[in-house]
Amino acid sequence: MMKNTDSKDFMFGVSSSAFQIEGAVQTGGKGLSTVDTRLVRPGMADTSVASDFYNHWEEDIELLRELGVKAYRFSISWTRIFPDGEGELNQEGLDFYMKVIDRLLSYKIEPVVTIYHFDLPQKLVDNYGGWLGRETIYAYEKYAKTLFEAFGDKVKYWVSINEALMVMYSKDFNGIRDLEGKAYERANYQIMYHMALAEKFAFKWCHELVPGGMIGPASPFQNIYPASATPANVEAAMTAEELLSFTLLDLSIRGSIPARIAYLLKKQGLYPETREEDEQLLLSESADWICINYYFSLCAEAYSGKDDSNMPPFFRSENYRIVPNPEGTKSEWMIFGTDPTGLRLSIYKLWQRYNLPLMITENGYANSDTLEEDGYIHDETRIGYLKEHLDQCFQAVEEGIPLLGYSPWSFLDSLSGREGFAKRYGLVYVDRTDDDLKDMKRYKKDSFYWYQQVITDCNK
Numbered sequence: 001m002m003k004n005t006d007s008k009d010f011m012f013g014v015s016s017s018a019f020q021i022e023g024a025v026q027t028g029g030k031g032l033s034t035v036d037t038r039l040v041r042p043g044m045a046d047t048s049v050a051s052d053f054y055n056h057w058e059e060d061i062e063l064l065r066e067l068g069v070k071a072y073r074f075s076i077s078w079t080r081i082f083p084d085g086e087g088e089l090n091q092e093g094l095d096f097y098m099k100v101i102d103r104l105l106s107y108k109i110e111p112v113v114t115i116y117h118f119d120l121p122q123k124l125v126d127n128y129g130g131w132l133g134r135e136t137i138y139a140y141e142k143y144a145k146t147l148f149e150a151f152g153d154k155v156k157y158w159v160s161i162n163e164a165l166m167v168m169y170s171k172d173f174n175g176i177r178d179l180e181g182k183a184y185e186r187a188n189y190q191i192m193y194h195m196a197l198a199e200k201f202a203f204k205w206c207h208e209l210v211p212g213g214m215i216g217p218a219s220p221f222q223n224i225y226p227a228s229a230t231p232a233n234v235e236a237a238m239t240a241e242e243l244l245s246f247t248l249l250d251l252s253i254r255g256s257i258p259a260r261i262a263y264l265l266k267k268q269g270l271y272p273e274t275r276e277e278d279e280q281l282l283l284s285e286s287a288d289w290i291c292i293n294y295y296f297s298l299c300a301e302a303y304s305g306k307d308d309s310n311m312p313p314f315f316r317s318e319n320y321r322i323v324p325n326p327e328g329t330k331s332e333w334m335i336f337g338t339d340p341t342g343l344r345l346s347i348y349k350l351w352q353r354y355n356l357p358l359m360i361t362e363n364g365y366a367n368s369d370t371l372e373e374d375g376y377i378h379d380e381t382r383i384g385y386l387k388e389h390l391d392q393c394f395q396a397v398e399e400g401i402p403l404l405g406y407s408p409w410s411f412l413d414s415l416s417g418r419e420g421f422a423k424r425y426g427l428v429y430v431d432r433t434d435d436d437l438k439d440m441k442r443y444k445k446d447s448f449y450w451y452q453q454v455i456t457d458c459n460k
């Protein structure tokens with residue numbers, strides 16, 4: 001437990017994202033985004049209803065109030081504001097989020113708003129190849145500016161882009177379906193580069209339009225240990241961490257790709273196409289804070305050649321091989337194993353490199369939770385996971401790191417990227433399955449009551 005002096009300002013929060021909870025995909029003037037048009041396995045839930053937050057928002061915000069959080073991290077759906085990603089504004093979309101934000105503020109819950117969380121407007125993909133086209137940079141700029149103009153006097157904390165790393169690689173998110181192999185790999189880095197340029201515009205407008213505002217990216221920080229202490233494995237871990245995490249963060253904060261990674265990308269013919277005028281933009285603005293999404297750690301070993309392991313594509317590389325951390329505690333959905341200390345080490349690494357305030361914007365335990373007949377959900381493993389990770393955060397604060405808060409994933413059970421509603425992270429259970437919408441009733445899990453108590457104790 002943190003000392004009271006430290007805990008008074010600590011932002012205990014909880015997180016979600018629009019496409020994973022809102023539903024109402026064709027309601028209120030919303031346009032379609034890549035996550036709505038992607039092909040979903042037969043029998044798996046899609047975005048059409050999700051957790052139906054769009055229709056339950058008042059009841060759900062009452063739950064946030066009861067939980068006692070000081071912050072709520074959520075994302076705005078780009079296509080609710082601009083159905084085509086650009087062009088005509090949909091006032092009904094802005095009004096919806098205005099109601100949500102006003103209600104949060106009336107309960108003294110700080111909104112932490114993610115501008116873009118995976119849901120790229122499909123029209124931008126159809127018209128410009130999504131992030132492969134420079135037009136998308138300007139569409140994002142206009143969208144972000146619109147949000148600052150509408151909510152800038154109410155929202156202080158902003159997340160520019162959630163997990164750019166996932167957007168680079170996931171075809172479901174970036175919508176690029178016609179490229180494979182080396183051409184797709186090259187596209188991955190072009191997407192990264194264009195997102196970095198777009199983000200600079202968001203920084204610029206936030207700094208101009210939001211008094212006292214803070215903006216920065218949410219990094220899916222990959223804490224990577226050497227598989228053993230051989231120099232070659234140590235180097236593999238350094239390269240992997242640099243490529244998977246620091247390259248994107250350096251672009252956000254320092255305005256350039258780390259020298260060694262630039263060298264590797266050039267050697268492999270993967271370096272993005274740049275324009276001379278980009279440099280000024282990249283160096284003109286920087287993030288004010290770093291948001292960390294952390295679930296597990298990994299190991300790396302020296303390797304060269306084509307990585308044909310069954311790791312997700314973004315973990316595969318010609319420069320190293322990613323392997324699971326043998327020390328991690330594995331379970332049904334936490335297949336890479338959990339590692340609470342890795343969270344504190346990630347915090348230290350980010351603080352050492354960037355010296356910026358930090359916030360944990362995602363950290364959570366996936367489970368196939370069961371609703372008991374008496375209406376309870378006993379999720380003690382999740383409680384154990386959250387407690388151990390929160391303790392690491394408290395230790396980091398005690399040791400002097402400016403960690404502003406902890407906002408676990410997730411508030412409600414929501415649509416998981418590839419596993420629908422089979423895999424649940426919420427503190428609140430949503431009574432639906434992948435193929436049966438049931439009544440969408442909300443039930444507080446044991447972890448909800450546990451977190452509520454933690455917040456109460458820290459506020460004493």
Ligand code: BG6
Binds near residue numbers: 020409416
């Ligand atoms: C993060 C994302 O990568 O991980 C969330 O920002 C996502 O949107 C979370 O839900 C958990 O991933 P998954 O695939 O298990 O739902």
